[in-house]
Amino acid sequence: MLLLLAAALLVAFVLLLYMVSPLISPKPLKLPGAHVVVTGGSSGIGKCVAIECYKQGAFITLIARNENKLLQTKKEIEKYSVNDKQVVLCISVDVSKDYGHVENVLKQAQEKLGPVDMLVNCAGTSITGKFEDLEMNCFENLMAINYLGSVYPSHAVIPTMKERRMGRIVFVSSQAGQLGLFGYTAYSPTKFALRGLAEALQMEVKPYNIYITVAYPPDTDTPGFAEESKTKPLETKLISETSSVCQAEQVARIIVKDAIQGNFNSYIGSDGYMLSILTSGMSPVTSITEGLQQMVCMGIFRIVGLFYLGSFDSIVRRCMIQREKSESTDKTE
Ligand SMILES: NC(=O)C1=CN([C@@H]2O[C@H](COP(=O)(O)OP(=O)(O)OC[C@H]3O[C@@H](n4cnc5c(N)ncnc54)[C@H](OP(=O)(O)O)[C@@H]3O)[C@@H](O)[C@H]2O)C=CC1
Numbered sequence: 001m002l003l004l005l006a007a008a009l010l011v012a013f014v015l016l017l018y019m020v021s022p023l024i025s026p027k028p029l030k031l032p033g034a035h036v037v038v039t040g041g042s043s044g045i046g047k048c049v050a051i052e053c054y055k056q057g058a059f060i061t062l063i064a065r066n067e068n069k070l071l072q073t074k075k076e077i078e079k080y081s082v083n084d085k086q087v088v089l090c091i092s093v094d095v096s097k098d099y100g101h102v103e104n105v106l107k108q109a110q111e112k113l114g115p116v117d118m119l120v121n122c123a124g125t126s127i128t129g130k131f132e133d134l135e136m137n138c139f140e141n142l143m144a145i146n147y148l149g150s151v152y153p154s155h156a157v158i159p160t161m162k163e164r165r166m167g168r169i170v171f172v173s174s175q176a177g178q179l180g181l182f183g184y185t186a187y188s189p190t191k192f193a194l195r196g197l198a199e200a201l202q203m204e205v206k207p208y209n210i211y212i213t214v215a216y217p218p219d220t221d222t223p224g225f226a227e228e229s230k231t232k233p234l235e236t237k238l239i240s241e242t243s244s245v246c247q248a249e250q251v252a253r254i255i256v257k258d259a260i261q262g263n264f265n266s267y268i269g270s271d272g273y274m275l276s277i278l279t280s281g282m283s284p285v286t287s288i289t290e291g292l293q294q295m296v297c298m299g300i301f302r303i304v305g306l307f308y309l310g311s312f313d314s315i316v317r318r319c320m321i322q323r324e325k326s327e328s329t330d331k332t333e
């Protein structure tokens with residue numbers, strides 16, 4: 001009898017939650033005619049994000065350093081036009097160097113294509129290696145590109161978004177921004193930093209109807225990933241092989257969908273789902289269903305996670321033993 005009452009109360013509580021859910025779920029952004037700025041838009045995930053938005057009728061500003069790559073990508077994107085008014089604007093700038101310059105070029109872009117409706121911060125890069133082998137400038141450069149390179153463009157577009165009481169900002173973090181892994185001592189902190197920025201900023205701008213999305217992609221087949229793989233420690237390779245490599249098109253589709261919906265968390269695949277639930281901490285929720293899943297699954301996923309961590313530790317230990325063995329045979333030879 002008591003059990004029945006408890007169950008009924010729980011059902012009533014969940015129903016109540018769903019009744020208030022329109023209060024926390026944002027209205028989807030309309031992409032046709034919208035102005036979308038993509039930093040790092042000339043390659044990999046950023047390029048695919050730009051194509052995905054263009055296919056849905058958006059006007060695009062691509063930002064990256066290399067002008068030739070930008071122009072080539074512009075041509076590629078224009079093949080997907082859905083109406084003859086659509087424009088792809090290219091801006092060559094380093095998003096991590098001079099804030100004044102970044103602010104200026106974004107002002108010019110807004111004069112040409114109208115106020116920014118959505119900013120996707122995708123410019124970024126990775127360097128892997130053992131902590132003691134990484135030069136100090138790796139830590140400094142990665143923080144500049146991956147973290148400050150997202151702060152600058154966001155800071156430049158927020159005032160207009162607040163005035164218009166609308167907008168979306170996407171930060172492209174990484175699964176390595178949800179957990180620290182061997183070889184990522186310089187990269188992971190830059191991706192964790194984006195999460196802190198996103199949480200604080202979301203609390204500030206939610207009353208202005210601006211929604212922040214943090215994307216946590218797994219390894220993705222891009223020119224950047226190919227470059228990273230050239231110098232990856234064996235441990236990092238073996239640990240990363242736990243989850244498979246995704247296609248940039250698929251990653252981009254999910255990021256764009258989540259940004260349109262205003263979801264704070266954007267993940268890919270079943271590992272991504274578990275990691276997002278497990279690391280949800282005090283991050284905002286954008287639907288009741290999401291909150292309920294976190295409440296129910298967190299404990300179970302912690303158990304699964306401990307098994308993963310155990311297997312990662314054993315990979316690292318095996319590699320160390322192997323290295324020591326080969327070093328000692330080298331010495332005796
Ligand atoms: N690929 C992967 O496995 C994963 C990637 N990510 C993240 O996704 C983002 C994109 O990665 P990916 O597509 O692989 O990268 P790519 O290396 O393929 O592309 C990076 C893009 O960013 C631009 N860029 C780099 N530095 C700067 C800068 N200082 N100023 C302006 N533009 C810059 C590059 O152009 P240019 O060099 O001409 O400036 C290029 O357009 C990164 O933030 C990365 O950390 C996250 C998880 C997994």
Ligand SMILES: CCCCCCCCCCCCCCCC(=O)[C@@H](N)CO
Pocket residue numbers: 125126173174175176181217218219220224225228239240242243271274275278301302304305308
């Ligand atoms: C309970 C759930 C446990 C899930 C375990 C997940 C396993 C993680 C695999 C590590 C993938 C590393 C991604 C880094 C990608 C990246 O950012 C770089 N490639 C950028 O170039």
